[in-house]
Amino acid sequence: MTKPIHVVDLFAGPGGLGEGFSSIRRPDGSRQFQTLVSVEREPAAHRTLTLRAFYRLLHDSGMGMSAYYDYLQGGEHPSERADVQHLWEQASEEALCLELGSEDGNRSLEGRLREELTGCDNWVLIGGPPCQAYSVVGRVRNRGNKHYRPEEDKRHFLYREYLNVIAKFRPAVFVMENVRGMLTSRVGKDRIFGQILEDLRHPAKATGPEGPESSVPSSDGYTIFSLEDDRVYFPRTTGLFDSPDPLEEDEYNSFVIKAEEHGIPQARHRVILVGVRDDIVTRVGAPAMASSLQMPRTDDDRQLTxxxxxxxxxxxxxxxxxxxxxxxxxxxxxxxxxxxxxxxxxxxxxxxxxxxxxxxxxxxxxxxxxxxxxxxxxxxxxxxxxxxxxxxxxxxxxxxxxxxxxxxxxxxxxxxxxxxxxxxxxxxxxxxxxxxxxxxxxxxxxxxxxxxxxxxxxxxxxxxxxxxxxxxxxxxxxxxxxxxxxxxxxxxxxxxxxxxxxxxxxxxxxxxxxxxxxxxxxxxxxxxVGNAVPPLLARRIAVKVMEVLDRAQEKEVEQAQAMQA
Structure with missing residues (x-):
């Protein structure tokens, strides 16, 4: 049986993105994606995250679900039950309560990832850095504070913690979610979104550190795709070494997913960036990959109420x-x-x-x-x-x-x-x-x-x-x-x-x-609940990520067979 694809979930909240990825199963019933580590700093959200990790482990164990549902109805906490304590310990190792951006939090996460991801090329990073500094409401509130300086607001740059993980551990694919206000947020006179795209394109260049030894050169970067428009991806080149065509600012909206158009009973509009490592993009071709990543839309008359x-x-x-x-x-x-x-x-x-x-x-x-x-x-x-x-x-x-x-x-x-x-x-x-x-x-x-x-x-x-x-x-x-x-x-x-x-x-x-x-x-x-990514939307994104990785693997096999012929 093929091993599941590892997932690392940063700024996980209660786990909406991770729930969507974890829900996909292969024909034999095994999970396509397996959360290796999820990270959240808020204690209550971390407890939710840990409990859901336990839920999945219990479900896959074949032991039945009574230990979970008994707790929800006033029974013993799973950590206190001898029959499932080993599963609770596994869940506690998966869900970490860390503050990314702090010295201790970054050190703990990096140590864990170096231990778990050594020799693993095809894993997926997901998550959404905190959005208060990008949201329109947050910016209006900040304008009312005469002492506020956007260039001094650390929340503008928390995405760099996400970027550091990409630079050092080079996932095959990353999925980054944030509020629509990210597209128009500025530091000084400059829109921050263009810089975010450029940083995500070359994470090692943006952050400085080199990643661990890998068969893939660390100088190679990522191509950032839209899930809504196959004509919009960054960089847009005819070859990996061409100068990229710049994206126009009016094309930024192509990175916005309107949840109500994808079977979600809510008009939630969020920026979703899908980055694919360039060695994988080269194998499939950027235009073909951009096309395969397009998410099908729901007709207006079929939108859920x-x-x-x-x-x-x-x-x-x-x-x-x-x-x-x-x-x-x-x-x-x-x-x-x-x-x-x-x-x-x-x-x-x-x-x-x-x-x-x-x-x-x-x-x-x-x-x-x-x-x-x-x-x-x-x-x-x-x-x-x-x-x-x-x-x-x-x-x-x-x-x-x-x-x-x-x-x-x-x-x-x-x-x-x-x-x-x-x-x-x-x-x-x-x-x-x-x-x-x-x-x-x-x-x-x-x-x-x-x-x-x-x-x-x-x-x-x-x-x-x-x-x-x-x-x-x-x-x-x-x-x-x-x-x-x-x-x-x-x-x-x-x-x-x-x-x-x-x-x-x-x-x-x-x-x-x-x-x-x-x-x-x-x-x-x-x-x-309010801060989460809708899990059903996350599942639909995960399906497209799975298709991309499957297609890349098929191309790799075809190329190997062609070389042997």
């Missing part, structure tokens, strides 16, 4: 920030629904037609008459018989390793608590979206005085668009780590539940399987 992936989750009620109980929550819903409905009928709006206001008011009064009964704050996972198991590929993906004869056990599915004032805003916004089919636009459509937050600049613009509904009939807006703050930007589409998204709902929109458990407190869980 929010409701398609959230509707089967158990409905929940939000909580009250003070004195929460079922009775108190239902009373609050009746109170705010009636109040907002009456105000809508009394107060004219130049932006909302009268008949629309009447329809929204009628929906609110209907909710006031009969709130959704029997809602819990938290879903308690409980195995129940399932008459028909998952049938579609997506259903199977979400179901994970759970028994097909058991209903989905949803973890991390617990609603937040909200102030009564926010319940009124969420109820109005979700009802508005249900009637009008779009989320209300700032102060134009959230115009009632009773719904205005106590922000001095609510009407001036800075906070005017802070309440948004995740619409049921469309792919979701981008799930970001900001969901950990207050949930205002991620209001559930069902007004009767009157709440923001749970961690599990956000995770589903990110395409994490339902048995992917997030460690840490709820805020830490939200951050992990």
């Amino acid at each position: 929010v409701a398609q992936v959230l509707a089967e989750l158990p409905p929940l009620r939000s909580g009250l920030s003070r004195h929460d109980s079922d009775e108190a929550w239902y009373a609050a819903i009746r109170r705010v629904a009636t109040k907002v409905a009456e105000e809508l009928q009394r107060h004219h709006s130049e932006h909302i037609k009268q008949d629309v206001r009447k329809r929204i008011a009628a929906e609110l009064l209907e909710i006031a008459k009969g709130p959704h009964k029997g809602l819990n704050r938290r879903h308690e996972p409980k195995a129940e018989p399932r008459p028909v198991g998952p049938t579609t590929e997506l259903e199977k993906w979400y179901h994970g390793a759970q028994s097909p004869n058991v209903n989905g056990l949803w973890y991390n599915h617990e609603a937040r608590s909200h102030m009564e004032e926010d319940l009124a805003r969420y109820l109005y916004c979700a009802t508005f979206a249900k009637v009008v089919k779009h989320s209300p636009i700032g102060t134009k459509e959230i115009y009632l005085e009773s719904l205005a937050p106590e922000h001095a600049n609510w009407k001036s613009g800075k906070f005017a668009d802070r309440f948004k509904v995740v619409l049921e009939g469309q792919p979701s807006k981008t799930i970001t780590s900001h969901i950990s703050k207050d949930g205002h930007y991620f209001i559930h589409y069902d007004p009767r539940q009157c709440r923001s998204l749970t961690v599990r709902e956000a995770a589903r929109l990110q395409t994490f399987p339902d048995d992917y458990y997030f460690e840490g407190n709820r805020t830490e869980q939200y951050v992990q």
Whole structure:
């Protein structure tokens, strides 16, 4: 049996990229890619990463999954069980809690990679350096700090830690993910993206150190490919030693993947760079490789919607920030629904037609008459018989390793608590979206005085668009780590539940399987989900990487046979 291809995952977060690569199996059931090392500095995300590594090892061991699911339902931690302790130790060796960029972190990682990758040419590096310095929101925040200097912000250069690993250990392929803002981020007057491409083309030249002894000259570099446009790759040459044609800045957008066009229920737009070592590119040919790396797109009418992936989750009620109980929550819903409905009928709006206001008011009064009964704050996972198991590929993906004869056990599915004032805003916004089919636009459509937050600049613009509904009939807006703050930007589409998204709902929109458990407190869980690469998108990228490596191997065999003939 052929050995799996080793994967090293840097800045791994909770492991979205690694999950996608690890999910691909050969016809004999073995894994095509095997994570050798994953690195994350945040303790909660590292615990999630380690637990998922254990999950995969347990799944492949043939011992059954009870040690994992027992823990998720309140049982012993795997590290405390004698029967699986050896697997937990292996998982702990795979998932490292290190801070890249620190002297200790870099030394520990380099020592481990030198030990594991000696003599290994065809391995894959994946990961996404932290993006706060590149993101548009982060840059706006930085402009408000008169002492901020981009050239002094170490986060701009964390990609160099990723680059160092490429330079020293020369993976066959690397996959680097980051926010779209990377394309326009500047240090001084220069766009940083062009320099990133140039550095990734010749990592050893950019970082200085020479890699370990290898049959491949260290002077050889990488070609950086787009997954969206086979005409865009860097360098674009007719031969390896020609001067490269420069990429135009308007071609940079070809490195952006729009997740909703690739079967992900979320409009998440991210830069994905795939670098292939030049000895492999030479074997296949750059144009042919660029063509083989193109990811198939989903037609607009086949794009997944929010409701398609959230509707089967158990409905929940939000909580009250003070004195929460079922009775108190239902009373609050009746109170705010009636109040907002009456105000809508009394107060004219130049932006909302009268008949629309009447329809929204009628929906609110209907909710006031009969709130959704029997809602819990938290879903308690409980195995129940399932008459028909998952049938579609997506259903199977979400179901994970759970028994097909058991209903989905949803973890991390617990609603937040909200102030009564926010319940009124969420109820109005979700009802508005249900009637009008779009989320209300700032102060134009959230115009009632009773719904205005106590922000001095609510009407001036800075906070005017802070309440948004995740619409049921469309792919979701981008799930970001900001969901950990207050949930205002991620209001559930069902007004009767009157709440923001749970961690599990956000995770589903990110395409994490339902048995992917997030460690840490709820805020830490939200951050992990928001920062992750959607695993199903990562799987589709991994398929293209696998095809490239397979094609390169075929070419190598053909060339060897031709030399012998």
